[in-house]
Amino acid sequence: MDPRALETLRAVRTQGGVTAAADVLHLTPSAVSQQVAVLARDVGVALTERVGRGLRLTPAGEALADAALDVAVALERAQAACDGFLAAPRGTVRVSAFASAAQLFLPRLLSRVPHGVDVECADEDVAQADFVGLTDRIDIVVAHRPDGAGSWGDRVRVVPLLREPLDVAVPTGHRLAGQETVHPAELAGEAWISVREGFPISTVLAAVAAASGTEPRIVHRINDFHVASSLVAAGHGVSLLPRHSHGGGEGVRLLPLTGVRAGRRIDALLRPDRAERLVVRSVLDELCALAAEIDG
Structure with a gap:
């Protein structure tokens, strides 16, 4: 065959x-x-x-x-x-990441890849169910899933990178902005800026809403966190933003949530055959080391 x-x-x-x-x-x-x-x-x-x-x-x-x-x-x-008998692995490795992880990882990853290894980067922000399919054309796929979500399945190799907390972003003049943390019950009735359905953070917002006992009032659906942050700063709603890869912005206060686990798992997905390539493993090792520095 x-x-x-x-x-x-x-x-x-x-x-x-x-x-x-x-x-x-x-x-x-x-x-x-x-x-x-x-x-x-x-x-x-x-x-x-x-x-x-x-x-x-x-x-x-x-x-x-x-x-x-x-x-x-x-x-x-x-x-x-x-x-393994070569002095060092050589070749091209394709790496993709969803938008906020691309900003968090890719610039630093490119600065630390071994000599002789070329990394081709792409931003692939897809629905959670579509990340596994990307591994057919990309060597290392940086994907995310909400806390408590099921596994990626047994057809890909999964390397956990880090868990990133999701904080509630409010305008600096908001009634809750002076608090150190916020409970879901305090967010009842707020206007929410959320991502599109099918993306991991929408699942986390559903968990926050369940803990508050009310349905979330979603007024805008924006997948770009920079745009969402700008809308929050202008007073057009509150949002869930990732702590490490976004970190808020001018006019925005990030409040950690209590009473509910609000976070996402960031994983590297690889086809099992490509995970055997030494050149791919060399880039994956650097990605893992970088994630450990960020998480630490």
Whole structure:
């Protein structure tokens, strides 16, 4: 079996279809379909089936995709065994992060990567459910999830980086601005500036609202924390802002929450095969060290 066809089959599963898989593999949809068809002929069983206008893997396809991961990991380990005899790992590593983590990590990460390693950065701010899919085209994906959220699943390797508290941002002239902390009950009736549904901080706001016993009154949905902070400073509502990666701004006071765990977990996600590459591991080590400095 062709390892490239096995990788294509995995991409069809993780991306949810042929067209999306073609995008991450830089192939045409017809090329993806052809590779999967050849693979099906090689193994002698159907690997995909039609569902409405889309395509999904059959049980045999799922089993082969699982086995394909083991093949990819073994191949990368074999390459890493040879790379270990080089003086230092060399190559290009693609790293992505959601917007606020990109601001927090990427400038400092680029300043400390080993000589001979090129890091290509991208900002990828997607809904929580879409972070795992990014690992098909990006070596290290910096993702976030709210406290108490489920795992990322067993198809990616997860390296925890840090837990970042989320504080309530209020204008400096707000009735609560002079306090050291704030309880959710004190926020009942406030106008909230929140992120879009499906993003991790929206889940945290729901937990804060539940602890207050009232539904949050969301007046604006803004994913850019700088914009949200500006709206808070101008008196147009309160918001949840990440302590390390934003830290407030002029005209804004950050208040830690009591009575509810309000935070997000920042993790590095990698495909298990790419996690075996020495050059990827060298960048991941620097990212972990940087996170430890920030957390400390």
